[in-house]
Amino acid sequence: MLKFTCLLLIVALMLQVSRAWDEGNNNEEEQLAAARQQSDEYFANAFGYTSNPWDSAYYQPSTPEYFGSIQGRNPVIRTSVHPFSKYFVANLVKTENDEEENNQAEGRLGGLGANLINTGLFNNRFTPANTWRPFANLANRIPISYNPNYDNPLDTFDACTSPSGDAGICAPGNICSLFGGRPSGSCILGKVCCINSISTCGGTVTLNNTFWQSPSTAVSAPSTCALTVRMDTKLVEQLKRPICQIRLDFVSFTIGGPSTTGTTIGTCTDTFTVGGSTTTAPTICGVNSGQHMYLDIPSSAVTPSNVQLMFNFAAGTTTTRGWNIKIAMLPCGARYLAPTDCLQYFTASTGRVKSFNWQDAAGALQLNNQNYNICFRTELVSSQRATQMCVSVCTGLTIGDAFSITTVAPIAAADVGSATVTAFVNSLSAVGTTFTNNGVTTAVCLYDFLLIAGGRDANNVEQDRYCGNALNPVPINTPATAAAAAAVVPALNPAFAGPAAGGLPNSVQVCTSIRPFRMTYRTDSQETTVPAVVASNTIGAGPDTGNTGFCLDYQER
Structure with a gap:
């Protein structure tokens, strides 16, 4: 009799387990169908068309994912939430713990640990999957945060590089097609490196x-x-x-x-x-x-x-x-963000920087209305942080002019009576902001210039603004007599009168120890003459001809 009773109990338990299994499978199928429908509705609203149905290889109904949220430029924020809940079925079975999670402050927790625990790697090994999940809340108790500087290949939409060198994102093949991308190379877990282009x-x-x-x-x-x-x-x-x-x-x-x-x-x-x-x-x-x-x-x-x-x-x-x-x-x-207000940012200890539209070609011109900062990350040199950055004009050019800012029109020797004055004017390398000659103040490096704060040459001569035909902190000098320069040159081009004789400057290496390393490039809205207007305190400047901008090689030391 006892054996018969035990047998009846075993049969009853088996029937109960079978019924729970069937109900779990039915719930699972209903959730999957609803999730697919809402997923299609999301992509239709977001992108204007409906995606192909996701197959079970890429969709797991018991797979909440957690991602990191980085606010502003703060490196780490440790909070958690279900980011995909808005896209899936609203009336899924919820436990008391699920409600508690949804009441937490909004954020996104990421990392390999949370993904492995919550992707069903553990939970789906227990049945029924929808009713018993002993590890469901374990990830919320583990202090894992998303690192924006690390591309986790387990996550969708992280950066990748194709075999041909093109940049892309890791995504399942059908999602790549959904966005109109082109698979090239592979990522882990069966994902492809998706190259997206638009023309x-x-x-x-x-x-x-x-x-x-x-x-x-x-x-x-x-x-x-x-x-x-x-x-x-x-x-x-x-x-x-x-x-x-x-x-x-x-x-x-x-x-x-x-x-x-x-x-x-x-x-x-x-x-x-x-x-x-x-x-x-x-x-x-x-x-x-x-x-x-x-x-x-x-x-x-x-x-x-x-x-x-x-x-x-x-x-x-x-x-x-x-x-x-x-x-x-x-x-x-992310640590690779450019500093605020830096239009260009260079992250190597050596390299080349050029103004926009600078070309190693004839006829290239400097652009008007330029005003932006060029920044350089402080790199390690011989295992120590660099203490100075040096720039010099580009070498190995064919016909391009490596430094040409505020170039003036040629003045014939016959017009000034001295070939040396002609050479002086055509080789202008003025520094500073203004010169005063015969009581008249005129502009030098005031309207078009390259600013290098604390720039010095090998002789420790320092200036901050650089313009003309040469990168050099030495002020304008002329081999002509001071009297000839004062009497002749201002009459033809009052913006460019220099001090006493001293030689024509050539481009030299300029170094600065002011960190963070940066330069500022600025040009005005014209290349024609800027007339002096006393009433508006406008300082005059001569016309520019053939400015090409700059090409500089930089090196951190």
Whole structure:
């Protein structure tokens, strides 16, 4: 009798377990169907079309993911929340602990530990999966935080590099196709390195490492071509890390250059402009392949924002226009962010820096209306932090002028009666801000200049502003007599009168020990004469001809 009773109990228990199993499977299937439906609705609302149904290889219904949230530039924030809950079924079975988690302050906890624990690696080994999860809240008790400086290949949308060297993001193959990307190479866990590019005008970019390429058909003129870069943590591809900066890399960039005639010399005809960033980027044009820009934006964790990149093409320009711009979205708190207000940022101990549209070619011109900072990260040199940075004009050029700011028109020797005065004027390397000659104060390096704070030559001569045809802190000198310079040169070009005889300066190496290392490049809105106006306290300046900007090699020591 006892054996029969035990047998009945065993059968009853088996029936109960079977019923619970069936109910669990039914709940699992219902949740999966609802999640797929809401996922499709999300992508339809966000991107204007419905994705292909996700297969079970890429979707696990019991897989809450946790990502790190970096506010502003703070390196670490340790909070937790379910970021995908808004996209999935609202009436899933919730435990008391789940409700407690949802009442916590909003944040996102990331890291390998949380992912492994919450992806069902442990939980789905217990049945029924929806009713008993002994490890469900373990990740919330482990102090793991997301590191924005580390690209975790276990996460979707982290950066990767294809075998051909193109930058992309790690994503499942069907998600890569959903965003219109091109798989090239592989990431772990079956993901692909997805290379995303767009070659249309008027589109919107939300993916990191997107390449904006010029249309395959020739660009007509006059016309415009614009692209919007959207930063918003509500987007699943940006959910993991809020964005604080955009870096634009001009892989290739050729549009019409600045005007070469009249009063608009140096002013761009075709233009490339940036709108919506807190960084004021100058209008640029011409040839800028290999250049880059860093653009500060408000943290996308605080407010969504749009940055507009726009080309305007002028009529009457025969230049063949083409570009390929890599758009990188940099997370808040990352150590590789550029310092605030630095349009360009160099992170090597040696390198080359050029003004926009500088070319090793004939006819290249400096651009008007430039005003931006060029910054250099302090690197380790011989295992110690660099204490100074030195710059010198680029070497190995063919026909380009490595330093040409505030160049003046040639003055014939017959006009001044002295060939040495002609050489003096044409080899101008003025420093400082003004010179006073015969009671008249005129501008030197006041309107166009390169500022290097604390710049010194090998003889310890220091100046901060550099312009003219040579990089040199030595003031203007002329081998002509002081009387001849004072009597003749001011009459022809009153902006450029110098002190007594002393020799013509050549470009030299200039070093600064002021950290953080940076330079400021500034040009005004014209290359023509600036007349002196006493009433408005305007100091006069002579006309400029053929300015090309600068090309400098830098080295940290």
